[in-house]
Amino acid sequence: MPRGMSIRAIVIQGLSILLLCAFIEFGAGFTLKGMEERFALIPGLAIMALPLLDLRGNINGALASRLGTALHTGVIAPKLKLTAELKVNIVASLILSFLASATIGALSWATGVVIGVTVNVVQLMAVAVIAGFISGLVLALLTVFVAVFTYLRGWDPDNITSPAMATVGDFLTVIFIYLAVLLVG
């Protein structure tokens, strides 16, 4: 918002990033379809995949949103240096990734039981936590980078960071779920 942000600038920045994200999603949609077929290998994974993707977007979106505020208010300087405030933000995101991914694993197991799908709870939890935590770590660092980079370029990180990370996050999370399935299954 600050630095004399005009409606014009918001619309131009917003439109650019949204169209870019939409194109990536078009492309990702086709590539990911192939991987999703592998998900059928672990029963219950299909239930879990969507909430896990949503969770990624939400945790990184919130991190992006806080970083936008912190950059605008000067609480965090636009440098790639691990200051105390930045560390608090990243560590909090990682703790949330761990807790919420484990929750998704457990709830997916419960959902599976309710709708009558036999599920290996240990396998499901392992995939949720491994994929959730590793993608959380990679994406948290990327989020910091994108927020600082956009701010330095004179764009408003609030306009760019969360859509960019939601899209990249979907992509990376599916890949990490895939890798976790190969590892666990």
Next chain:
Amino acid sequence: MHIYSIRRIVAESYPILFVCVLIGLFAGVTLHRSLDRIEGTLVVMMVPLLNGIGGNLGSILGARLGSALHLGMVEPRLKGEKVLKGNVNASVLTSIGVFLFISAIFFAIAYMWGVGFIGAVKHALAFFLAGVLLTPVIVASTVAAAFISFKKGIDPDNVVIPIVTSIIDVSAAICLLIIAINIVGV
């Protein structure tokens, strides 16, 4: 003295994420059944895109409102807030622009798919109108979530995006189903 604390971020975020996961699981199971009727049509391709764009529009507005509330540029009330009005107008304009553009792409895809000219227009119109129908939901839920959380002393940056994306996940599919069934006739 830190401005941010791990305990506060986790304590404010976890309950909302938990609710979002429940909504996501519930929506996943129930919406799947309704979406079965559009299986194999182009409309099914529109669902994730409408979800994604809608969520992103809400996230951008939410992040800007979060910053503006923290900076004191916006007060959490609806009357006489110029900065709020500017932000909402910008989001509505962006929304119309992006939905128009993607509709044009859907026109091209549908035409190549072989549904004929009229069919392609219907597909494009369905996506655009679903987006137009979704826009007030996006704006209203984002402003409400930002203002209510801020008034309650919760950091809007922690909660607005999860709340809004969950609301949009559910309402985008509903908007598209209503519009697509009535216009495209799938």
